[in-house]
Every structure is written in C-alpha cells, then in structure tokens.
Amino acid sequence: MTEMKNLLGIIGSPRKMGNCELMVKEIAAAIPGSPKLSMVRLAEKDIRPCKACYRCLTGDCPHQDDFPVVLRAIMEADAVVVAAPAYLRGTHSSLQRFLDRGLQAYRHVDSLYGKPAVAVATAGVRDGEGSALLGVENFIRQLGLSLKGRAVVHATFPGDAIVFEEGRSTALLLAAALVSPEDYVPEGVSCPECKGTYFEFRGRTAMYCLSCGGTGTFSVINGKARLEIDPPAHSWRKKEDMALHGKWLIGQRGEFLRQRERLKEAVKPYLGGEFI
Template sequence: MELLGIVASPRKMGNCELIVKAIAEKLPPPVRLRIVRLAGKEIRPCKACYRCLSGDCPLQDDFGTVLEAIVSADALIVAAPTYLRGPNSSLQRFLDRGLQFWKHVDALDGKPALAVAVAGVRDGEGHALLGVENFLHGMGMNVKGRAVIRAALPGEALLLEEAISSGAALAEALVDPVPRPAASPSCTECGGTYFEFRGGDRVYCLLCGAGGSVRLEDGRVLLRTVPPAHSWRGDASMHGHGEWLREMRERYLRERTRLREAALRYAGGEFI
C-alpha cells in the first residue's frame, strides 16, 4: 500500500503526526508511508480566475506537488489539530483550490481514507472532524473511518488508552472490505453525523447537503436522507459538476460586459 499521511499541523512530531505514523504501523505490510506537512507548504489563496478549468493554475506554489501525491496514493490518513473549535486552516486553503480536482476524478473517486481530528479538551473539538471529512469528501474519497483523538500534550496520543484504541480501530477500518455501521445516527447518503435541524422533523446534512427527516422509534433515533439536488459525490456527479463549472465560465465570458455595467454603481469605497 502506498499510504499518504496529511498532517495539517505546524508542530513537528506533534500528536497529528504521531497518530498518522501509529495508524500506519498497525496496517498489514507492506506499507510505504509518505507524509505531507500541509501547514508548512506554500498554498496560496485561490484567485477565482477559473483559468484552471481550461488550462493550468497560474499560481506557482506547492499545491500541484501535494495534489500529485494525493492522486498517486492508494489511501490517505488526514489528521488536523483543533484550533478554536475548528480544524487548522491549511485544509481549507488547499480545498479552496479544488476546481483542479475535476481533472483527476477517476483517480480520486472512492479512494479509501481516514479522518482524524486531535483535540486537547474533551468536547472541545467543535466542527474540527467535520472539516477533515469535508476535505476528503470534497475530493470524492471514501471515508472509511473517523475519530476525534483527545490528547493535549505532544506525545500523549501514544500514551492514552483511548487514543491507542481509536488508532487501532481506524487501522482496521481502512483495510476492512465491509463498511462498518456508524456508531451514532448518520446520513444515509454520505455517512456524515453533522446535521442542521430545519423545523419539525426536517434535517440537513452539513457534509453532503442531503435533506431528510428524523424520527424516534423504540428509543432509537432514525434518520432518512435523500440525495441533494446538486452534488459532486461519485464519479458521474463530479464529472457533471466539472462540466457545469466550465459552462458557467463560458456564460460569464459572454455576459461580462453587462455584469460589469451593473456593478459599476458600487465601484470604489473606503477600504482598510
């Protein structure tokens, strides 16, 4: 297995890096682990120029190198620390350049992956794990395992029994051919466990955008969701979304004069 570990932490030999290596150690050999310290890479902000849809991105930085490593890997482990109840921003900075994923749909779709968020305070992880899962789902990958590792001091992830058990379970999930049922009520479309309640029994999945309903039956919470109207999940959907983006770019080129004239009323202003 060519395994890629993405460490979204600026701390070398911190818990994110250590848990990635510990999970890889538990996988059946042979495994070749390569690691990207994403927080240390130069990933410049997307310019929203859409040039990558018909050519190459004009930004010259480390994005292409990281994407190439992701595409060539057989499986991924992504670990991010919790910063103010969310994941380190290096994940979103990379994901913002994701229009370029559409060129690699066949290589990315369904690639097995693990999502890990590290939090030092119990129940302090907020939406950190959701951010890691979104990073993987945004590329069309199959998240086979997910966990919050609770470890505050650098190295604690290797010493705390709960963290050790979680790492072992993740390693098993990555190579298990049979999908494991979620431990809590989950989206029937993507397996996500983050929802917004929209009145009555209606729910909305924050990971894939599926809508649905929730009910209580025999003391169990039952969720039923339906595919979102606009989705980039799955090979065909991702190809379709890429075509839609290219069509929108062509539409803008046709209508840009009219659009600019409408915007001129609000030109200028006081900026800091």
C-alpha cells in the first residue's frame, strides 16, 4: 500500500457541496491513514483561455491568473481525486479550461508523472454521462498522472452521491484503488497499449483509441473479443515520451517562426469578415 500524506481533490463543478465535492470527501475519508485533504473548486478559479502562443514551453505564460497555484498544488500532492459532473453529455468545461493551459506541464514532468489519481464523473440521468468520464480521465492522463481507478456515479440532486449506497461503495473502491501499488486494469476490453476503454470504430474492424491515439483492429475469436492496437507514431504517454513531446513542441514553435511570413502571405485572401 502506498503511503499518502497529502491528497488533492479537484472539483470540476460550480456547485458548492454538490455531488462531486461529496464524492471527493467520501473518497478521502476512506483512505487509510487519514491523509490531509486540500480541495480546489476549479470553476471558481480565474483560469483564462490559452492564447496559443507556446511561450510557456520555454518561458512564462503571459496570463497572470490562478493556473500556476492549481498546477503547483497538483505537483505537491501525493495523490489526486478528480471529480466533474456530466453537462450536456460532456465533462464540465472547468476541467478542459484548465487543461487547455496544460502545455505548461511539460516543464514539470518529474513532479507530475506517475502520481496516482482517480476519476469520478457524476451524472443526473442513468446512462446520461456521455463522454463525461472520458473528459475526467483525459485530464488525468494528459497531465501525466497515473489513472488508478474510475467511476460514474449516478446522482441527480445535490447530496444523492452519498445518500445512495452506489456512491458510498464507489468511494470505498476508488480509495482502495488510489493507494494500491497495482496498476489499474479496467474490466473487460481495454486498449493493450494504454488501458483506455474509449474507441472509435473506423470502418468494419479498424479501431482508434481515444486515450492514446493507438490504432488497430477488433475481432471476435471463439466468442472472445480481441483488440490489437499498435502504439501511435507520436505518443506522449510514457514519461520519456512526455519529455520528448515537450521538446518536439519547442521545435515546432521554431519551425512556425521560420514559416511565418510564407503563411501570412497564404492567408491574406481570407482577411476580414463579419463577426458578431
């Protein structure tokens, strides 16, 4: 069992004392050794949209807002619980708003990579979660954290998450997963490359893994599902790949600066237009 002193709960809901906050607290309470729980309500934070300037790869981000405080909290935590509600069958935007600024994480791979994390998506409608959990998992994976467990919790009214047995038992399972030294392997079919469980069917048998970008095929042999996935040509899933991807991005920025004048010329005919 991994010893855990500082736990960070990231709440991707605008609701105070809503189901996400309750799940974070319930999971924290079930962790042996009572780690210190700090929480952040992402929706309350001043996190401005990425300007796509790529300056953060080599220097400071031009925004002066709450992003660095939250990133630092993730870096300093021993483990992280991320919970966000389903909104219109997607993940609450506060998570993506933070993640959009995540190129800054490439300068902190050593403090982030492999840190245990669990994902929770709350959903008011049974089977209404859509891609909400995928968004929470993507938040964890893209920051280089190690996904140790994941769950959708059905909870319609604020409080349902802990009023019903489903949420309480899920919290126990996720707390155990978070401290387990074992790697997380989801039940059923998962990507052999990254253990992701979200795929796009491309044609009859071709598959694309939404979690790592691997492609391959799906077949059923003797009644058993078989998934063969090759790693993507350009991956940033492993620690060394993540560091290399950061360097590659810096190279791309240089390449863009070299091509800038030519591109400016090419887009000239498209200048202007009416905007509301």
